[in-house]
Amino acid sequence: MSENDFSSLSSLPKSWPFEEAAKLVERIKGKKDKLNKPALMETGYGPSGLPHIGTFGEVARTSWVRQAYQTLTGQSIKILAFSDDMDGLRKVPDNVPNKDMLAQHLGKPLSRIPDPFGTHDSFGAHNNAQLCSFLDRFGFEYEFASATDYYTSGRFDAALKRVLEVHDQITAEVKKTLREERKATYSPILPIHPETGIVMQVPMEKIDLDAGTVVWRDENGKAFETLVKGGHVKLQWKADWAMRWYALGVDYEMSGKDLIDSVKLSSKICKILGGEPPINLTYELFLDDQGQKISKSKGNGLSIEEWLQYAPEESLALYMYNAPKRAKRLFFDVIPKATDEYLKHVSDWAELEKNKDSLEVAEKEKIYNNPAWFIHQGKLPEKVGSPISFAMLLNLASVANAERAEILWGFLKRYDENVSPETHPMLSQLVECALAYYADFIKPHKEYRKPDDKEKQALTSLVTQLRAVQEQPVTADELQNMVFAVGKEFEFEPLRAWFGCLYEVLLGQKEGPRFGMFIALYGISETIQLIETALTRE
Numbered sequence: 001m002s003e004n005d006f007s008s009l010s011s012l013p014k015s016w017p018f019e020e021a022a023k024l025v026e027r028i029k030g031k032k033d034k035l036n037k038p039a040l041m042e043t044g045y046g047p048s049g050l051p052h053i054g055t056f057g058e059v060a061r062t063s064w065v066r067q068a069y070q071t072l073t074g075q076s077i078k079i080l081a082f083s084d085d086m087d088g089l090r091k092v093p094d095n096v097p098n099k100d101m102l103a104q105h106l107g108k109p110l111s112r113i114p115d116p117f118g119t120h121d122s123f124g125a126h127n128n129a130q131l132c133s134f135l136d137r138f139g140f141e142y143e144f145a146s147a148t149d150y151y152t153s154g155r156f157d158a159a160l161k162r163v164l165e166v167h168d169q170i171t172a173e174v175k176k177t178l179r180e181e182r183k184a185t186y187s188p189i190l191p192i193h194p195e196t197g198i199v200m201q202v203p204m205e206k207i208d209l210d211a212g213t214v215v216w217r218d219e220n221g222k223a224f225e226t227l228v229k230g231g232h233v234k235l236q237w238k239a240d241w242a243m244r245w246y247a248l249g250v251d252y253e254m255s256g257k258d259l260i261d262s263v264k265l266s267s268k269i270c271k272i273l274g275g276e277p278p279i280n281l282t283y284e285l286f287l288d289d290q291g292q293k294i295s296k297s298k299g300n301g302l303s304i305e306e307w308l309q310y311a312p313e314e315s316l317a318l319y320m321y322n323a324p325k326r327a328k329r330l331f332f333d334v335i336p337k338a339t340d341e342y343l344k345h346v347s348d349w350a351e352l353e354k355n356k357d358s359l360e361v362a363e364k365e366k367i368y369n370n371p372a373w374f375i376h377q378g379k380l381p382e383k384v385g386s387p388i389s390f391a392m393l394l395n396l397a398s399v400a401n402a403e404r405a406e407i408l409w410g411f412l413k414r415y416d417e418n419v420s421p422e423t424h425p426m427l428s429q430l431v432e433c434a435l436a437y438y439a440d441f442i443k444p445h446k447e448y449r450k451p452d453d454k455e456k457q458a459l460t461s462l463v464t465q466l467r468a469v470q471e472q473p474v475t476a477d478e479l480q481n482m483v484f485a486v487g488k489e490f491e492f493e494p495l496r497a498w499f500g501c502l503y504e505v506l507l508g509q510k511e512g513p514r515f516g517m518f519i520a521l522y523g524i525s526e527t528i529q530l531i532e533t534a535l536t537r538e
Contacts (some may be wrong), residue, residue, distance in 0.1 A: 480516025
């Protein structure tokens with residue numbers, strides 16, 4: 001089956017990117033203005049703080065819808081990563097240097113404020129560069145756009161003239177959503193003060209359509225006439241969002257749950273301008289370890305750099321892929337599960353690819369519903385996956401108190417002499433990540449408990465049975481059956497209480513691995529010694 005041939009499938013793949021792509025296909029049908037140019041998807045970025053992992057998530061998710069659309073239609077579609085770098089700086093972020101310097105520029109456009117890091121021409125340029133850097137790192141295909149460039153270059157001139165024409169209609173619509181004190185000063189047009197450089201929020205006293213200017217007064221009562229072209233004004237953000245949709249012909253844009261009302265209002269403004277609002281997917285917000293919304297300015301939650309210190313980038317992509325309409329905690333404790341879920345998905349995909357040409361219809365559909373197909377842009381890597389789970393590596397590191405990769409590789413090569421960093425690059429990366437995660441999150445919190453009398457008897461019995469097979473070739477499944485049998489013999493109810501004993505008494509943690517596999521990796525002799533140490537521990 002070719003990539004664009006879905007005739008052999010019984011239905012459209014049920015993964016959410018394909019569901020979104022189907023909506024986009026319906027929108028594009030019959031649009032004459034789209035016949036000779038690609039459809040357009042937009043992602044917005046407010047560079048008031050350092051680039052946030054949530055921004056990465058939005059671009060990643062948009063890219064997966066793009067992938068599904070192109071697979072369905074064979075037609076190209078562009079992603080525009082748009083930075084609102086003409087926004088006025090409202091407050092100084094918590095996680096930047098030179099805060100006193102930034103405080104002197106509050107209210108000015110981000111693209112006209114000195115860079116507190118001292119590496120770029122402006123604070124906005126610095127954060128834009130950070131955004132592009134990590135989007136490039138993940139291989140996203142996108143076109144970067146700066147609000148400053150679009151306003152000053154004339155790209156928005158025609159749309160800004162249209163805003164002047166319907167200024168009163170836009171103002172009336174927005175005022176329905178404002179408090180009384182804000183209604184008195186509201187205008188969708190925000191002139192930039194020619195003397196102070198501050199983005200002004202003031203009412204317009206006069207609009208001259210022929211001249212393309214607005215007249216307004218500052219807080220001192222001084223009147224100014226400002227040309228709306230050339231970057232002398234910007235639009236209030238909800239009007240600005242709508243104006244971009246109208247001016248650029250945006251077909252699709254995602255946004256967070258906190259912007260539901262803003263999407264509705266911007267859609268109304270877009271229609272007033274004469275445009276059609278894009279298809280919108282509302283995604284749920286990420287929460288930190290305290291259940292609070294993560295914030296660019298606060299710097300709470302996880303950064304991309306922090307995640308990638310403890311797990312491969314594919315695991316982060318999977319976390320972004322899963323259930324975008326469900327709120328999820330974005331903190332360190334979600335990393336191991338996300339990593340092993342990715343390994344399972346890519347393993348399933350690899351198995352399907354082996355026999356792709358002879359698969360039944362239902363099996364073919366599984367390929368396009370597999371998150372790994374999106375994460376790897378439809379192309380299965382040559383050396384993919386890992387024969388050992390991340391959770392198992394963490395447990396090995398924990399039991400061995402491993403601080404060096406050589407220690408873990410010793411166990412791994414004894415289990416399978418054919419594994420190496422060269423033959424299994426993902427496993428090699430997981431080893432390094434496991435060492436880092438163990439050192440920072442497991443080792444400081446290990447807490448062993450003493451076994452009770454029944455548990456002591458069961459553990460002693462397990463030692464006896466392990467000694468009996470110590471010199472024999474035994475598989476992980478056989479060892480797992482042995483562990484199960486001991487639990488049943490001593491009538492642990494429920495049986496998971498027996499495994500809880502193994503994890504808490506032997507590993508010092510509440511959860512643990514498939515124990516037969518653990519014994520096979522760690523070694524029977526070493527496991528016997530581990531149990532005997534636990535039985536004599538004070």
